[in-house]
Amino acid sequence: MRKVYSGIAWFVAGLVVVQAAAIALGFGGMMHFVDTGGVVDKALTESRTASNFTGEIGFPIHGIVGGLVMPIAALLLVLVSWFTKVRGATWWALGLFVLVVVQGSLGYSIKDVPFIGLVHGANALAVFVVAVVCARRAARSARDRVAEPATADVPA
């Protein structure tokens, strides 16, 4: 179970990288679109018929990963933590889950209060760091216990 725990934590950390890449792709494509005479307005953002500019896919990726995939992965980490025998695993997983939920809420609120964007970026780094800590703690614990008999880690 420690390996699963560690794997999920690395997955969450990786998703932070995906998020940064996706939003950069989206805004890069949008700026290119504007530079070439494109207009971004509500009519465009509500239109669902086609891809309007290169990189537009970055926005839905950012939304789905941040609003759905990451919260589910972080919740899964909390559940898995109950079955790992790593000291403090549940607390670290809960901390990560809270950070991920806060991150999503901040993201949805940026439209109303643009200054929230400043916190959203900083909190992304916190999510990344805590996910890496979770992963490394589990991995270290697994190494430390490698000599112990297998029966000591019977899963429930």
Added chain:
Amino acid sequence: MSLREAEPATRDAGGREPTGRGAVLRRLAALSLLVLVAAGAGVAWWSSRLGTYSVMAMGHQHGSSPVVATTSVTQLVADPARPADVRVTLEARQERFVIPGGQAVDGYTIGGSSPGPVIRARQGQLVEVTLVNQSVADGVALHWHGVDVPNAEDGVAGITQDAVPVGGRHVYRFVATDAGTYWYHSHQMSHEQVERGLLGPLVVDPVGAPPAAVDRLALLHLYAGQRTLNGRAEDELVDVPAGSTVRVRVVNTDQGTAAVWSSGPFRVVATDGHDVTGPTDVTGRSVLVAAGGRVDVEVRTPADGSATRLRLGGRSMVIGPAGTSAPDAPQPRDSVDLLAYGSPAPTGIDTAHPDRTFEYVIGRRFGLLDGRPGSWWTINGQLFPDVPMFHVRLGDVVTFRIENRSDEVHPMHLHGHHVVVVSRDGVAATGSPWWVDSLDVRPGEAYEVAFVADNPGIWSDHCHTLAHAVEGLVAHVMYEGVTTPYLIAGSAGNHPE
């Protein structure tokens, strides 16, 4: 804490299954709980499915208790004995077509093009339109957006008619009572058919002299990412002499707000087919047009012979003598507030003493809509179809408080009536009476609007970002004693949204 630690007695060291009576009971209890939860979820899913239903059975009631229905929507028609003054036949097709100046798209045409032909009538004339469905597989119905037609002519599949199948036809008859700018579009699978082009403009000219010497339409539509102005993916030149006054009728057929601004001063002379009283010059501001809404602006070209650039969403209209160039028009940061634009005038509605007062509070939450889990729009906290049915009686003065507690703008459209804006966020309207049929309600805003219930029927009151209507943002105003024989879904396959 691990589960293993919580229940040390249920397993022995070898991991064998527990055999005690207590353990069996615990397992039975857990199994029963699981079955109960699964059954509860199943019932919730099953009961959220819509299937075939009548709008008559929808929602929870607001207003008076309904009396025995005596009038069918099919009876609510224009005078059948009166001959038509304007006759049009429109053929609807599902096909691939080329956008002039752009690329080919898969969509819908009406009268051989998209947008369809301009229907032009003079105020007071009776318009008769024969709709022929040549190849629209899902069926089609035509709604006269902004025209306060008799209910039978409203073109909402499943409420005022059945969708017209391939090979079928349907005749619409209505008197063009109010002069102004309108449009028509499908109200069958509207989120799909409108977005892909099943629409066209309708203009009703006033009796007497035209309001401006030069009168142009500016119908905006996005076809698969292609910005068009009057169906062409290119800007338009309007060749007029210096010092001309040009009326531009902006029709926003898209799914979101369009901004309109100009390189020179302009005036907002009408909103949603109703004239603005005492319009003044707008400089350095844009005017916003809600999805489905119309705004008529008047541009006066400079006396020095230069042209004026009117920006319309993502397109431009260059207005001036041929060969002259128009200055660029950077987008203004602010927009004109129609709550305080123009000069006040009587509305004819006693808004201080309404007969009915309704709340239309828009929110969003997780739940099941037609068996699909998701984050859906709510009206007064409830998911579709458990949304309010707003009951009114003929002659009532009705006020609505429309509040948007969601995080997206909603262009709210009431069929069959025009409403006047009374206040926004508690601030009373001080300008010209602001008549609308499509009103943008932004996140956090609360509008109070009023109308006189003078057009009996069953009328949709929905968001004109049409995907939102599919996601449950639709309610109805129902007149006492009116009923409909039509069904949503059913054998006719009626899907109005």
